[in-house]
Amino acid sequence: MDKDRIWTAGLLIIGDEILSGRTQDRNIAQIAVWLNLQGIRLAEVRIVADDMARIGAAVNALRAQNDYLFTTGGIGPTHDDITVDAVAAALGLPVVVHPRARAALEAYYEGRGGMTEARLRMARVPEGADLIENAMSGAPGIRVGNIFILAGVPHIASLMLEALSGTLEGGRPLLSRTLGCWVAESEVADILSATERAHDACQIGSYPFFREGKVGANFVVRSADAAALESCVADLMHRLETDGRAVADGGI
Amino acid sequence: MDKDRIWTAGLLIIGDEILSGRTQDRNIAQIAVWLNLQGIRLAEVRIVADDMARIGAAVNALRAQNDYLFTTGGIGPTHDDITVDAVAAALGLPVVVHPRARAALEAYYEGRGGMTEARLRMARVPEGADLIENAMSGAPGIRVGNIFILAGVPHIASLMLEALSGTLEGGRPLLSRTLGCWVAESEVADILSATERAHDACQIGSYPFFREGKVGANFVVRSADAAALESCVADLMHRLETDGRAVADGGI
Known part of the structure; x- marks a missing residue:
């Protein structure tokens, strides 16, 4: 199999x-x-x-x-x-x-x-x-x-x-990790798409919100491969921080 | 039209x-x-x-x-x-x-x-x-x-x-009225189906719940025809009361 x-x-x-x-x-x-x-x-x-x-x-x-x-x-x-x-x-x-x-x-x-x-x-x-x-x-x-x-x-x-529970055959669960920024998602759209393109085994979803009078977004990285997930999350965090964004590990 | x-x-x-x-x-x-x-x-x-x-x-x-x-x-x-x-x-x-x-x-x-x-x-x-x-x-x-x-x-x-709002062509809105009883829906299933059969222009949905330690159900009567709806609701209420049920008009 x-x-x-x-x-x-x-x-x-x-x-x-x-x-x-x-x-x-x-x-x-x-x-x-x-x-x-x-x-x-x-x-x-x-x-x-x-x-x-x-x-x-x-x-x-x-x-x-x-x-x-x-x-x-x-x-x-x-x-x-x-x-x-x-x-x-x-x-x-x-x-x-x-x-x-x-x-x-x-x-x-x-x-x-x-x-x-x-x-x-x-x-x-x-x-x-x-x-x-x-x-x-x-x-x-x-x-x-x-x-x-x-x-x-x-x-x-x-x-x-x-x-x-436990009776159905399945594959590896889809893992996910979330990073959050107080930023309009449109300001980091290029970073998100470039990061996703660089990590074949991962998808990145962007979920904007409006809270406490400010805009922000959570970026959810998903993969069935734990190592690929960690590598993609680290890369995304690095790119966002290099761009001057404060990143909340775990999301906002 | x-x-x-x-x-x-x-x-x-x-x-x-x-x-x-x-x-x-x-x-x-x-x-x-x-x-x-x-x-x-x-x-x-x-x-x-x-x-x-x-x-x-x-x-x-x-x-x-x-x-x-x-x-x-x-x-x-x-x-x-x-x-x-x-x-x-x-x-x-x-x-x-x-x-x-x-x-x-x-x-x-x-x-x-x-x-x-x-x-x-x-x-x-x-x-x-x-x-x-x-x-x-x-x-x-x-x-x-x-x-x-x-x-x-x-x-x-x-x-x-x-x-x-108000810009799309539509028909008559579907109207609904709800009756509720503290009863297991299985006890009044025959009443519900007989009432629905007697009122062509209406559907009756049965929505059971468990609350305050007791079972109950709400019966939602739907129709696009206001007169047919009222007649079906009155008939259902009569049949439930004749069966010895206390009926809450508006639902529970």
Whole structure:
């Protein structure tokens, strides 16, 4: 196996509530950070409505382009929870009740009113799928092939990620270091691009801000190679200081 | 013109910093809410890296499927700001310096170190484009055809939206009303789906939460038709109350 292979994931957020602006998404950032710890890069995110055809099109596009696909949202007990059906349809698989999911839900709802048809919906999976446990609720996440179907509620999604930690093959995590200057990024644009050109294995991102009445910018150097990263950071710091800039190691 | 026509927009977020999890996106929600006020529905969001080919593919897919396309990010002065080039390439247009953008930048940087090659990058537009003013910085947003290129910094994007308010043709805004119950959504799933089936012009979304040690859910009814919305909300409230649930009008 190529040690430099880059593993990627797509993320599909399913939910009218995000597209309406009613709910601020909190899954993208937490999944991105978690993926990087697994040595997997988040390559693309799509957000679509609770609609079979739109979910299916996005599932098939993102799973074809990436090693892994994660979805969040739409796996509850109500009529607008159609993720399992849409993923199964996209894969050409029937939907079946998973016996272990059913047992987990029956145990969870014992003394909470018992099993109902609506609750049984949460035991439905594409045929051949495995479950992703979570300690918080009876409703599991679902793994089918390279697709991971997670809850939309951020703290439940987070528990499902925890259950998956260390189980997915990945490559080297992308490392990053940040330098900050109280400077308009346009004043050091030439330094940034020259430094990036001189360090093939690194990318430099420039993130301007306006704070305490002053403009500044953070420069984030990223690389999968620790030595290359350090060398690029040292070079960038040297070039900025030579240009008369005070550099904050770690960013501002 | 069909008064029931639904106008849609796609949104493309350009930025490695969102995909790495370093930055929490704050543009999706503000653009979604603003679009709805214009009578335009946000139909899909994609987030891609600072990469010409990926930006181009997303631009062409989203502009073909929607009446409007908005992009955020990648319009600053540094080497990683490639949105203008990527959009122009996707449209098959050359990139030119816009005289009024150049003049605005020259005025802005007068006394701030003057014009530089890096700063002049922010005056570059796809040929034939118009500018979207913003009061905060010298760098304008760009309109080219049905594509609106906005800044990534949320408060500057917000000023650009303000400049566009009331200028885009749209339809009737999607209206919404929320009812809340301290109930597990699985207990009322049948009521929700039966109510939605009885009201063609409305959708009902169910959003569960766990708060103060108890489970609850908000039910958001959406419609472009005010009378249909009121009738569906009244029906849902009646059905929930008949089932013995205490309903909070406005949500919990």
